[in-house]
Amino acid sequence: MTFTEPHPPVADVAEAGWGNLWPHFTRMAAAPGPVITRGEGAYIWDEQGRRMLDGLSGLFVVQAGHGRRELxxxxxxxxxxxxxxxxxxxxxxxxxxxxxxxxxxxPGDLNRVFFTTGGGEAVESAWKVAKQYFKLTGRPLKHKVISRAVAYHGTPQGALAITGLPAMKQQFEPLTPGGFRVPNTNIYRASEHGDDPVAFGRWAADRIEEAILFEGPDTVAAVVLEPVQNSGGCLTPPPGYFQRVREICDAYDVLLVSDEVICAFGRHGTTFACEKFGFVPDIVTCAKGMSSGYAPIGAMIATDRIAEPFQHGKTMFPHGYTFGGHPVAAAVSLANLDIFDREGLNRRVLDNEAAFEATMRKLLDLPIVGDVRGDGYFWAVELVKDKATKQTLDAEERDLLIRGFLPAALRDNGLYCRPDDRGDPVVQVAPPLICGQAEFDEIERILRHTLTEAAALL
Known part of the structure; x- marks a missing residue:
């Protein structure tokens, strides 16, 4: 095809274009996936005209819904x-x-905004600014980062080193040195204090202090945590967890980075999720919902304290992105945030999250469902082989369900969401913030039907 020829029909594109497109995080030998042609509100349509509820907001992105002409x-x-x-x-x-x-x-004095084009770049920028900050303030050995097991923080070499998913890193090693892991907050799988959320939260937070002391406080620059951890399936913070982490970071002069690439912009009912969970970080990383996906944009937001040593003499932060702060992306983000204010999307999430939780928890009566967890408009259903013992699926069963049966079955039943097994096997849902009880019921109904079919395969 030359660029002067007319575009072929969509069906022809689906057949020919898959030979040229290199899809992301996808087995190349797999059959081509559907071609999505349009979206409206909380729904998307493929090239065959099938309508699906977008139960993942694209990729935790389309907060304000599809097809907003004003944007x-x-x-x-x-x-x-x-x-x-x-x-x-x-x-x-x-x-x-x-x-x-x-x-x-x-919150607080998080006043300096460094624009990127996505979340991984924002995390990369946070690590780089942390290392330079400590060099500028006379502590050049502070360069290491502590993050949690199974956590995902992006694909650039630095962000990937912070990521706690070994299988995602093996093909690209050696990575940027300096990333270290501590336990996450999956209380369903807790071996310590599983019946006491407060004690479990203290235990998990104290592992961060333990890691700082083991590595040496003079070498640790930052702790990077998501308010609600995505990989592993919507792992929420136990009561008091972030307050204890804040104390630990202050005690050892370690920067606390709140990775809110998914969690910011209303996913939990506040503009920044750290507000909801009661802590003020030194850096926030964000992206996705800032523009509701209408243009690619992200940001690293730092406190005045971190920005201060960069503002003297000839000092600069030798880092940047060609499309960071792109004027079209910034303009549409401003308009998107206007919709948040005008339609009260944050308040909508807070008002509806209990109903969404109650609807999702109905699935606990299925034998294949071991746990339902999450917060706001961000939920995961953990799949098990034996509910009484919490026995998880083995590798063959995961392959059968997570990559084989569930993606196509959910799509055929009218729901786009995310089967995932980067930790324990889960199905995640994170619908647009415009959704309400009707969409919650539709999600639950389709999940119930599909998971019942999945259980029969085991």
């Missing part, structure tokens, strides 16, 4: 006026306005 119009208007200019010594009005708005929304 498309903002993008067109900005592109007509100024489609692109970098923030390398210059600025654009949308980037300045968005930086101010994010700083106003962030």
């Amino acid at each position: 498309a119009e903002v993008m067109a208007a900005q592109a007509t006026e100024l489609a692109y200019f970098p923030v390398w010594g210059y600025a654009t009005r949308p980037a300045l306005q968005l930086a101010e708005r994010l700083a106003d929304a962030a």
Whole structure:
């Protein structure tokens, strides 16, 4: 095909284009997946005209829903006026306005906004700024990062080193040195204090102090944690956990990074999830829901204390991205946040999260469902072989269900969501924030039907 030829019908694209597209996180030998052609509200349609409830907000992204014409119009208007200019010594009005708005929304003195084009870049930037900050303040050995087992923090070499998923890293090793792991907060699988959330939270937090002391406080720069951990299936923080982590970081002069690439922008009912869970970090990383996916954008937001040593003499942060703070992405993010304010999407999540939880917990009567956990509009259903003993699925059974049966069956039954086994096998749901009880019921009904079929295969 030449660029001057007309575009072929969608069906032809599906057949021909898969030979050129390199899909992400996908087995290349697998049959081609569906081609999604449009979205409206909480629903998407494929090239065959099948409608599916978008139970994952694309990829934890489309907070305000699909097909928002006003957002498309903002993008067109900005592109007509100024489609692109970098923030390398210059600025654009949308980037300045968005930086101010994010700083106003962030807790404490998180006032300095460094734009990226996605979450992995934001995490990469956080590690780099932490290392340089300590060099500038006379503690050059502080470079290590502590994160949690099974946690995912991105694909760049630094962010991947922070990621706690060995299988995702093996093909790219050696990675950036300096990443170390501590236990996560999966109380369902807890070997310590599994019947006492407060004691379990203290135990898990104290493992961070233990790791800092083992590595040496003079060498540890940061602790990177998601407010609710994605990989492993929506692992929520036990009561008091983050308060204890904050104490530990302060005691050893270690920066606390709240990785909110998924959790920010209403997923838990607040602009930044650290607010909901009662702690103020030194750095927030965010992306995804900032624009509801209408354009790629992310950010690292740092406190005034961290930014201060960069503001003297000839000092600079020698780091940046060509498309960071892109004016079209920044403009549509501002319009997206206007929708949040006008339609009260954060308040909507807080008002509906109990109903969503109650609806999801109905699935606990299925023999294949061991646990249902999450917060806000972010939930996971853990699958087990034996409910009484919590016996998990073996490798063959995981392959059969997680990569074989469930993706196509859920799609055929009308639900797009995420079967995942980067920790224990789960099915995750995170619908757009515009959803309510009708969509919750639809999610539960489709999951019930599909998981019943899955159980029969075991």
